[in-house]
Amino acid sequence: MGLLSDSYTLFTREMLIFKANLRTNIVRSAIFPLFIILIFGNINTTYKNTPVAIVNYANNPQSLAFINDLQINNDVNLVTVTNQQNALQMLQTGQVQAIIVILPTYPTLSPGVKGVQVYYSNTQVSVVAALLPVVNATAVQASGLVAPKPQTVPVSMVQSDAVYAGQSSYKTFLAAGIIPMVVIFSALFAGGLSMITDRQMGNLKAFLITPINKNAIIIGRVISSGVQGAFSALIALAIGIAFGAGVAMGTIGVVWLIVVAFLVTIGFVGLAMIIASRVKRVDAYAIFSQAIGLPLWYAAGGITPIASLPSWILPVTTIDPLTYATQITRGVMMQGFIPFNELVFDLALLTGIGLVFLFISMRMFKSTLD
Amino acid sequence: MSDHAAAVEITRLVKKFGDFTAVGGINLSIKQGEIFGILGPNGAGKTTTINMILGLLTPTSGTILINGMEMRRHGANVKSLLGLMTQETVVEGDLTARQNLRIFADLYHVPKDEVDSRIELALQEADLVDFADKQAGTFSGGMQRRLELVKSMIQQPKILVLDEPTTGLDVQNRSGMWTRIKELNRNGVTVILTTQYLEEADVLCDRIAIIDHGSIKAIGTPTELKRIVGKGRILELIAEDPAKAPAIAALLKSHFRLAAEVKGDRITTVIEENRIDILTSITGALDRKKLDVASVSLHLPTLDDVFIKLTGAGMRDTASNDAVSARSNIFRGMSGRR
Incomplete structure (x- = not known):
């Protein structure tokens, strides 16, 4: 009868309570991933509801066809504005998220002479990332040109982020x-x-008067x-997968995700206590x-x-244990591999x-008893 | 660990929290097999003393021997001898009655082959066999309380500490609890009880210590303690018609030279010990004057009186009144049940 068996008894108790409240616990673990993936995970495909200002200086049949095409065939929510100045003002005040x-x-379109200019607000970078190719393709089509090679298409600004590139999606990035x-x-x-409620309810006292080792608590x-x-991690993962995230490593x-989740929990439970x-x-x-x-969580790039x-948050990022946990989950889910030395470093950390x-919490637990 | 050793032997026990002395040099010997009451106003040092007996607090100085053993040296052995029931009902509502019992059986290191039989026995004692696998959170207050009591007895302690065990109980469950405490005591368990109900201490305890400001003001049997107040008896009359209460008081004053106090329909006065025979004269006089009374009672001073005399402050009035009415109801309830 030592520390281990006492710990096991108390472990059993916690798990039984967890099981008794299983539904609540599932909802609690599910609600964040559900909403975050639903809301943020779909950000880059929702340009259709985003108001976009359009200023037509060409005013020729091709330009009208271009506008028509955007509106009818691509569901872009266009707001017609007479001049660029007003449109920029609207962009500044947030009335529109982009200006075409x-x-x-x-309809002249070439790398030298840009027929279409797009301005956008950086706050909506993912919306614009989805919008730009549509504008591009439609402009080319309406101009009557044969679509040139991609690199010659006069896109005014191209936003690219390495993170979203490759096989992976933003949803996987988020889920990880x-x-x-x-x-x-x-x-x-x-x-x-549960430690606080146990203390308030008197459970802690009831444990402390039993002949167990205090550390077992x-x-x-x-x-x-x-x-x-x-x-909780598995539930979050299941929701992520249900909404289109993937685990590149299979x-x-x-298994790696479970290991990371377990280690992160141990650290934070110590902190919690x-x-x-x-x-x-x-x-x-x-x-x-x-x-x-x-x-x-934010500082870890969640x-x-x-x-x-x-840049001011980067020192926090460096000392944040979640940064290293996130590094592993991203590696597992997005890249499909983790460099060995990085893995060793992250896990050791x-x-x-x-x-x-854990050590500090045990010391503090003992000192609060007197 | 001899049987002659006192159940709890406290010597010059001191506990300080910073500059504040919660317990200032208590000496106390609790005999095997008695029900010992610890009474005191809030902040008197009751709970601190109890917590030191239980090993939850380390004394600043002094010693506590449990069955002749010291907590610091024989921690696990001593702890298995002790049981605690607090004023809060400490059962885990999310767990079933059986799970609650099993966890504590395991924590008290009850031998594996005995665990199941002890749990069954406890469930029977608590009258919860039919509810064994239901979540304790769904139980009534009384059921939870019974579960709590058998849970704190699962290790079969020799000494049971009850910290205000009947606070918040309804009358029926309180009487049930008193019966249980007496029953446990008959089976050889030493009971240490703190309570705010003076009447409860009076009914249950073999001996009582009254402590205040961290030191013991008096120790003795309830009767001995009441002697401290005086040798008189309290006469209490309740007028049939509250309007006539002052007239009754006036009659006591004029005919018997007794200073009476009137509170609503209640008249109280003190009769000296050697004048008990006066009672018949009083009732006769009342009858002649057609001053009807609903009740006449003559009793020893209560612990309430002792308490006020020793600590200079009463227990909360509501609490003691509550206990008085509870007691009368309990006796009614008990006879009704049999």
Whole structure:
């Protein structure tokens, strides 16, 4: 009867409670990925509802055909504006997300003489990324030219992001970023919140007067949270796959995701319990965990590529354990491989942080008892 | 671990939190097999003392011997001897009654081959056999309380600590709880009880310690403690017609030279010990004056009086009144059930 069997008993308790609340736990794990993938994952295909200003300086049959084509065949939501100045103002105030200016030179289209100019707001980069090819193709078609080779098509601006390139989609990118977030929220809630409620309800006292090793209370909780974190990760992954994300590495990739989820949870449960040993109120704890969880998720590039994050946040990104977890999930799901040295580094880092937090939380747990 | 050792032997126990002395040098010996009550106003040091007995707090100085063993040296052995039931009902609502019991059986390191039989026994004792596999959260307050009691007894402790065990219970469950406590005690379990219901301590406890500001003001049997207040008896009359209560008080004053206090329809006064015979004269006089009374009672000073005398502050009035009415109802309830 030692630390292990005591830990196992408490692990069983946590898992039984988890099982009793299975539906709530599934909903909690599912709701974030569901909405984030539904909303953000579809951003690059929703240009059809985005208002776009059109300024026609050419005013010839070809230009009218071009506008007609955009509106009828491609469902672009066009707003006709008489001059470029007004249109730019509308773009600035957010009334439209892009401006298509048909220059007087249209239907002439060549790399030298651009017949069509597109201005867009950088806040809607993914919308425009979807819109630009449509504008391009339609302009070529309406001008009556035979479509030239792609590189000679006069596109005014081309946005390309390496992350979206290749076989992968933005949805996969998002799903890989959401998994660590779901996992840390599972950890912050499962670990810390239950610790606070157990203290309030008197369960903790009931455990402490039994002849168990005190550390078993921490260890049992940490391991059960790890399992719950992995469970949350699988639910997030299932939702991602249902909405079109993929795992480039296949089945072994799923195993890697579970390992990462488990390690991340252990680290964050340690952190959660450090907070929980100081914050005694559930509502205060909820605010704390949100304030810690969300920024770490953003800083780790969960929703946007790290390259497009503002530079001031990069120091946070560097020390954020989620950065390294996300690096593995992205590698697994998007690239299909992780460079060996990177993998070793990431895993060692996650394990190290987990152990440090665990050690501190055990020390703090003991010190709060007196 | 001899049987002659006191169940709990506390010597010069001190606990300080920073500058604040919660417990300031308590000496206390709780005998094997007694029901020992610890009474005190809020913040008197009751819970701190209890927590040190349970090993939840480390004493600043002094020793606590449980059956002759010290917590620090014999942690696991000592802890298995102790059981605790708190004022909160600590059952895990998401788990079934059986799961609740099994977890604590495991945490108390009950031998594997005994776990199942102990759980069955506990379920029978708590009258929860039919609800064994239902979530405890769906139980009524009384059922949860019964589950809690058998759960805290699953390790079969020799010493049971009850921290305000009947707070928040309805009358029926409270009487049931008292019966259970007495039953456990008859089976040889030493019971240490804190309560805010003075009447409860009076009914249940063999001995009571009254503590205040971290030190013991008095220890003794309830009767001994009541002697502290005085040797008189309390006479309590309840007027049939509340309007006539002052007239009754006036009669006591004029005919018997007794200073009476009137509260609504209730008249109370103190009769000296050697003048008990006065009671018949009083009832006779009342009858002649056609001052009808609904009830006449003569009793020893209550622990309430003792408490006020020793600590200078009463327990919360509502609590003790509550307990008085609870007791009378309980006796009615008990006789009704049999």
